[in-house]
Amino acid sequence: MEVFVSSIIQDLEVLDPGELCRVSLLLPSHVEVDGQAFRIQDDMRPGTAFLAKPFGVRTQKYRRRMYTRSNVAKIQPGLLETFINHTHKDLSDTSIWWQSEEVLAWKEKRTPIEIKVQLDLEASVATVYENTKICKSTNLRLEDEGKWEDLSLVCVAFGTGITPFLAYLRYWIAHRHRPGGETNGGALTLIVSARHFSQLMCHDELSEIAKTFPEDFVYHPILTRTWPPGWEGMTGRILSVSRNSSEDEHIDLSKLLKCSPDLAQRHLRLCGNGLACRQIVDGLEQSGVVPLSIRSESW
Ligand SMILES: Cc1cc2nc3c(=O)[nH]c(=O)nc-3n(C[C@H](O)[C@H](O)[C@H](O)COP(=O)(O)OP(=O)(O)OC[C@H]3O[C@@H](n4cnc5c(N)ncnc54)[C@H](O)[C@@H]3O)c2cc1C
Numbered sequence: 001m002e003v004f005v006s007s008i009i010q011d012l013e014v015l016d017p018g019e020l021c022r023v024s025l026l027l028p029s030h031v032e033v034d035g036q037a038f039r040i041q042d043d044m045r046p047g048t049a050f051l052a053k054p055f056g057v058r059t060q061k062y063r064r065r066m067y068t069r070s071n072v073a074k075i076q077p078g079l080l081e082t083f084i085n086h087t088h089k090d091l092s093d094t095s096i097w098w099q100s101e102e103v104l105a106w107k108e109k110r111t112p113i114e115i116k117v118q119l120d121l122e123a124s125v126a127t128v129y130e131n132t133k134i135c136k137s138t139n140l141r142l143e144d145e146g147k148w149e150d151l152s153l154v155c156v157a158f159g160t161g162i163t164p165f166l167a168y169l170r171y172w173i174a175h176r177h178r179p180g181g182e183t184n185g186g187a188l189t190l191i192v193s194a195r196h197f198s199q200l201m202c203h204d205e206l207s208e209i210a211k212t213f214p215e216d217f218v219y220h221p222i223l224t225r226t227w228p229p230g231w232e233g234m235t236g237r238i239l240s241v242s243r244n245s246s247e248d249e250h251i252d253l254s255k256l257l258k259c260s261p262d263l264a265q266r267h268l269r270l271c272g273n274g275l276a277c278r279q280i281v282d283g284l285e286q287s288g289v290v291p292l293s294i295r296s297e298s299w
Pocket residue numbers: 049056063065066067068069082083084085086088091092093094095096131160163298299
């Protein structure tokens with residue numbers, strides 16, 4: 001039996017009108033199912049997605065949609081933050097709804113948004129459902145405890161593909177020091193590609209973290225379409241594709257390799273636009289650079 005609990009919209013921030021918003025959904029502490037009370041438990045692993053039922057503007061129905069969580073269960077249990085973009089405009093259904101007048105009214109009136117949970121009848125616990133329990137090359141669930149801490153990661157995000165990496169980074173900071181005063185070994189380089197400055201999510205937070213941990217965290221924001229006067233970050237696409245007369249693709253990754261010259265000694269994680277993620281993998285193959293591992297997720 002599938003069970004959903006009613007969350008309310010705690011925060012809704014439009015970052016770029018018609019393009020991008022940040023949403024935080026607050027879960028209740030308990031739910032009652034068939035007369036039995038269940039405590040709601042939030043154990044979501046960084047890099048996983050929750051299942052919500054927003055409303056579809058095009059279909060005028062409740063829809064089931066996955067959203068990758070950008071905050072961390074251990075730090076903000078029961079508050080599910082994500083970033084939702086409104087791409088695929090002609091076909092979009094729920095993504096446009098998240099920026100509608102209606103959703104503001106829902107927030108105001110605390111109209112519930114359903115979130116999927118899984119029941120443990122014996123323990124009377126309802127756990128927030130996550131899209132995957134297993135780490136695979138096609139998802140970005142963070143590796144298990146005892147494994148992730150020493151991974152040296154290069155994470156490349158296209159647009160809202162930053163969501164799993166925000167969760168990684170926030171988790172990484174929360175666990176920066178191991179018991180006994182030892183510092184976790186893994187370093188993290190985050191490369192974020194966005195079209196305009198207003199679409200750089202958590203830019204100030206990420207810039208501050210980079211200043212606080214200059215040895216271990218490197219942040220490379222890249223703007224592809226417009227940039228503000230005095231912008232010191234990179235500009236243009238992180239990869240460039242050319243084709244020969246037989247239409248074979250040649251993929252130039254020199255910008256990516258400039259951000260991470262040691263990529264062959266690091267674990268690569270990709271998220272966002274499927275074509276761009278695929279072209280990075282192809283470009284690495286063409287240039288003979290083999291990272292220690294590659295995992296990639298697109299939606
Ligand atoms: C594991 C997972 C995590 C996700 N995390 C996020 C997230 O953090 N933020 C976020 O904004 N979205 C995320 N998504 C996507 C999200 O669930 C919705 O699919 C998206 O918001 C579009 O919803 P929609 O109802 O407007 O359009 P849909 O009705 O879902 O899609 C409309 C049309 O667009 C097409 N379409 C959908 N996506 C693409 C695409 N990438 N490329 C080309 N065509 C496409 C569909 O095939 C469909 O025909 C995630 C999806 C998955 C599976």
